Amino acid sequence: MSWIRDLPSLLILLGDKNPLCSKTVLRLQLGLGQKAPVNSPISREIDNIQYGLLGFYCREVDKDICYGPFVRLRAEIKELAICCLRFFSFIDSLLLQSLVSCCLYDALEPYTLLRILEVLDCAFRDGQIQIAEYTSFHLTLLSRFQVYPEKDCPAVKYDGKSNRKTFNSVTSIVCKYLAQIGDDYLVFQMLEKIIVDQICGEISMDNKCAFLRLLVSLDSKPTRLSELSITKISHVLPQYLIDISLIFADDDQKATSAIIVKQRQYYMIPSFYMFHNSKQLANLVLDVMASWVSEVSSVFSTQLFHSSINRSTRVCAITSVLRHMYKDGKMRQILLSCNMQIQTVLQNLLTLLSSEKTNLTLEEKYKIQSAYDRLKVISGNDVT
Structure with a gap:
């Protein structure tokens, strides 16, 4: 033999x-x-x-x-x-x-x-296969899979093709398999820290979205997330949502394509489910966004935003995220219970517009004023 x-x-x-x-x-x-x-x-x-x-x-x-x-x-x-x-x-x-x-x-x-x-x-x-090795296989796949073409990777390398759909399918299958490996509570306890660490780590938007989807598939309402996990996630979700808003931005000159809307929803919806499961997380994320508007005058000395994006774009991205939340029926109900945070965002926008320390250009003022007006209308808030 x-x-x-x-x-x-x-x-x-x-x-x-x-x-x-x-x-x-x-x-x-x-x-x-x-x-x-x-x-x-x-x-x-x-x-x-x-x-x-x-x-x-x-x-x-x-x-x-x-x-x-x-x-x-x-x-x-x-x-x-x-x-x-x-x-x-x-x-x-x-x-x-x-x-x-x-x-x-x-x-x-x-x-x-x-x-x-x-x-x-x-x-x-x-x-x-042992359960630890089985879960490790799938978590490795979600964390290391590279969606192309990336900005730093010439599209010609892949002949203009994209594997994003493949990764979306892989993510759906992994979520399904890991949600069925045993007792829901025990599986969540076993994987929570690993998944949250991945979400809070330096991974691409696609990989981060995959882990958000996995966390949602394993979680419940009310959330099983620990206080520490909620706090950690609240520090990274605002930038994640802002990045989505910037990448899949609405076109003010013409109707936004259905493809862009669908892609934007794909990346945002896992966060919406998490807010639905935890009002505390929603409040914390909104608090962070409100504070970023008030701190935008000193943003050049921080790493809250990409340095290549100007102040008005950053602020408008925050208001854009909030508008997309209001357009979702379930998220709108959650935001109604977070009215204080929304009013704080609006108040900080007004303060930003009226402050002489920010030295906003006329173009920046126009963009921020338009963002303020649109958010005020969709939220039904009137701050003066």
Whole structure:
């Protein structure tokens, strides 16, 4: 039976230049897995070959990711390799790390990525994967997945394509799987700190949105979040919402496209659900926004906003976020109970306009005055 141990080496040696031979080897491996008696010597040999398969899928060498032949083979051969995972009596954490690296490979087909997730979920439910390793796999995927094209990455690298839809699908599947792994309360207790730390960390807007969606899918009303988590999230949500408002801004010259509106809602709605679950969080976020309006005159010495954005744009982005909240039926009801914070924002806008210390230009004053008027109308507040 020692020849079984040589199958991974043979697959690596064949690479992607001999697909028919690779297909034959994988069929042999799959057939052995399907027919091997449980706890038999041959089943143990099959379990051990997973360590040799690291080089076939992906492995780390001197902190560099080295992708194996798997990512370059045809789809039907990849499917055979994925099916082989089902016949290990356990899946080691090293193999899971190898697979998550494959899932993060830019050129991997979306179908193959989703198929890996599906098979691993079946393996987890059959007891092949420990819960800690299963959750770690999915959290790693959400935190390290790179949505392109990014501003600092030439779009030509990806021929103008975007994988945002793929990541949205991955996020939905991860939320579904992790919400079903056990007792709701215990799962939330286990993952809360990890998810909140990711949300508060230095990750892209897409990844942050993914973790917000995951947190919402695991949370309940009223929220299960601890006081510490609520406080930490309240410090990062304002900037997150402002970034969304700036990226998916309304066009005052022409009607905003339905695509932009839909994209903006996608990124904002997880926050709205969190406000719905916790009025305290909504109050804290509004307090931060109000304070930022009053501090805008000294914003150049802070890191509250991107330095490339002028003062009026920053202030208008804050009011834009609030207007989008009012346009959502459930959020409007929440804002009605946070009227004091909204009045503070409006009052701070007036103070900003009337203060001589800010040295606003005429254009800035016009933009801020327009933002104030629009927020006053939609909120139904009259501050003088």
